[in-house]
Amino acid sequence: MTRTKKNLSGQEMGSKGFLTREKIVNATADLLVSRPLRNIKVADIGQSAGISASTFYLYFETVGDSALAAIERVEQSSPKVVKLLKQSWTRATLLQNCKKLVHIYFSIWDEHHALLRVRNFVADEGDRRFYDARRRSLEPIHHALQKKMSELQGDLPEKLRLDPPSTASVILAMLERTAQIIRLPSAHKATRPRITETTAFLVASALSGGKSFVERRPGTPKVHVTD
Incomplete structure (x- = not known):
């Protein structure tokens, strides 16, 4: 800035x-x-x-x-996030990389939770300045997610591919909200490690277009995200 x-x-x-x-x-x-x-x-x-x-x-x-x-001093699209998303990912490493992504993202929220919470709240109330600040802060991640999605879904039939801009927006909305609620006491015995793991799984599923990416352990049945 x-x-x-x-x-x-x-x-x-x-x-x-x-x-x-x-x-x-x-x-x-x-x-x-x-x-x-x-x-x-x-x-x-x-x-x-x-x-x-x-x-x-x-x-x-x-x-x-x-x-x-x-x-506006908070760098939500941190160099760590952008660097991770620019690396080469495969379906074999997808879930592991998504866990790293979620961990880094939640760490940024932990460090700047007060400012990010206020920014999102005021933006949602309709203040265009705060809305634009949020958009600018997240835009590099948004574009990187779109590119990553296109790479991972490139071998899918076109009709089965998810729309990159829409999917990236949904992923970021999920990350933003989950980063807030993970800091609150759970009424359902949800734990931070399990929430992080589940979030990473959902991000991986969206990025891959639902195609199987879960690695099998010996002796376990094959797991598919979709048929």
């Missing part, structure tokens, strides 16, 4: 200005860990950052703007 060079008064920001803006963004991010966005006031941010309200308004018009600045 392009670094902001001027404050809201149109003044070029020097090192002190950048530092002050960064303090505001960091204070907002810290407050979002324990409070909903709607409950955070400029005075709260000022107290946490050690600045006055008038100083806050030199850099941001609203608390939502400073929250958005904090959210």
Whole structure:
């Protein structure tokens, strides 16, 4: 993302200005860990950052703007995710790679859960800025999933192939929601390892177009995802 060079008064920001803006963004991010966005006031941010309200308004018009600045620093399409998806996958390694993908994805959520939760909630309420921030953050993964799907389903008859853009959107929606609920206590004795394993299986099934990818163990019946 392009670094902001001027404050809201149109003044070029020097090192002190950048530092002050960064303090505001960091204070907002810290407050979002324990409070909903709607409950955070400029005075709260000022107290946490050690600045006055008038100083806050030199850099941001609203608390939502400073929250958005904090959210846009989160690199959800991390180099680890993109690198993994760019590697060569086969059906034999598909499930193992999907487990790695899910693990990395959930780890990003663990680290930035407060900011990502707020981003998705406000985006779902209709704020276009937060919606666009989510789209930009996920777009590299979305494109990489589409490419991976085309590779893995290339030998399927065309009528049996899943639509890459639609399927990638569904996969990401599942990952986003599961990454949130996996952090909550389960009413049904679901465990994090089992949820992760199931999520990886579903991602693998979608990427492969439902074609068999489960490796058989000696002495066990053959397993097919579809007939």
